[in-house]
Amino acid sequence: MNKKQIAITLGIMCFALTFAIVIQLKTVSDNTAPLHQSLVEDSLRDEVLKWKERYDSAYNELTVSNNRLEEVRKQATQNDVTSMAKQEEITQNNMLLGLRKVTGPGLEIVVADNNTGVNPDGSESLDLSLQVVHYNDLLQIVNALNNAGAEAISINDQRVVQTSSITCEGNVIKINGQRISSPFTIKAIGSPGLLSGSLNMIGGWLYIMKQDGINVQSNQSDNLTVEAYNGVISYKYIKIKK
C-alpha cells in the first residue's frame, strides 16, 4: 500500500468519526426533541408500573401476614378468657376502622356520565358539564349516606375510612389516593330503606343528579359486601391525652 492510499483511508475514517461525533453532540444538546420527551415519558411510565407491581406484591405479603397474625392470636388466646375478650375487641375495632371486609344489608348505587347530551325529558342539555359525575357529587352522596346511618361505604371498591379524601385531579377523581372513573359504584351498608330514601327523595342528591340527566341506578340489597381498606392508616402527631 502506498502513502496515497493510506492517506485516503485515514481521511475517510476521520471523516466518519467526526461526522458521528458532531451528530451525537447535536442530538444530545437538543434535549427538547419530542422523541426524547416520549422516551422520558416511557421510562417514567415503566417506573410507575414497576413500583405498582412492587406495591401489589408487598400488599399481598401484608395480607398473608395479617392472616397469620390473626391465627396466631386465636391460638394464643384459646384457653384464656380475658385475652379472648381482648381478641374479640381487636377484631371489632378493625371492623369499625374499615380494615375488614364486611357484609350486610344496604344500598348499591351506580352513577355514570351521560355521554349522549340528552336530558331525561328528551330535550338537549344546555350544559354538558351537568351530565358528568363530579367529585362533589360523590362527596354529597357519601355525606348523605353517613347522615342516614351508613356503617360502611365504598366507592369502586375503595373503602371510605376516617382518612379518606375525595378530590378532583384534573379530569380524574381520586379517593384514598387511587384514581377512579365513571361509572362509580357506591356500596353502603346500613338500613336499605333509610339510605335509599335519603338520596332518592325529592331534593335528595340522586334526585338532583337524575334531573340533570346523569345515569343513576340504586338497588336495595339484603346482602352487600364492602371491601376492606387497602391502605395503611398511619399517624404521627396524635397522642392519648392523660
Add this chain to the structure above:
Amino acid sequence: MIFIAIVIGCVIGAVIGIFTPMIPYTYSGYLAIAIIAALDSVFGGIAATLNKNFDLKIFVTGFFGNAILSILLSYLGQKLNVDIYLAAIVVFVGRMFNNLGIIRRYYLTKWENARAKKEQNVSEKAE
C-alpha cells in the same frame, strides 16, 4: 500528506455533520457506543504506530468492525433487556486507558532519554 488527509477528513466530517438533520434520540445511544469503539481503535492505532507494529488493514477493520459490532450487541441487549452497552463501554474505555498508558510511557522514556543526553553534553562541555 497523511496529516493533511486527516485534517481535511475531520473538517469535511464536522461541516457535513452540522448540516445533516438530527437522528432520533432513541438511536443516539447506539451512535455513542459506535463512537467510543472507533475512538478506542484510534488510540489503539496510535499505540501500535509507536510500537512500530501498525497494520492499516487491522486498523481499518477494527475501526469499522468494532463500531458495527458494538451497535449490534447493544441492540441485542436492548431486545433481551440486558444492558450489554455497559459491558461494551467498560471494555472499550478500559482498552483506551491501556493504550493511553502505552503512549504516555513511550513519550516519557523518550523525554527522559533526551534529558540524559543533554546532561551528558553539558558535562562533556564542562570538562
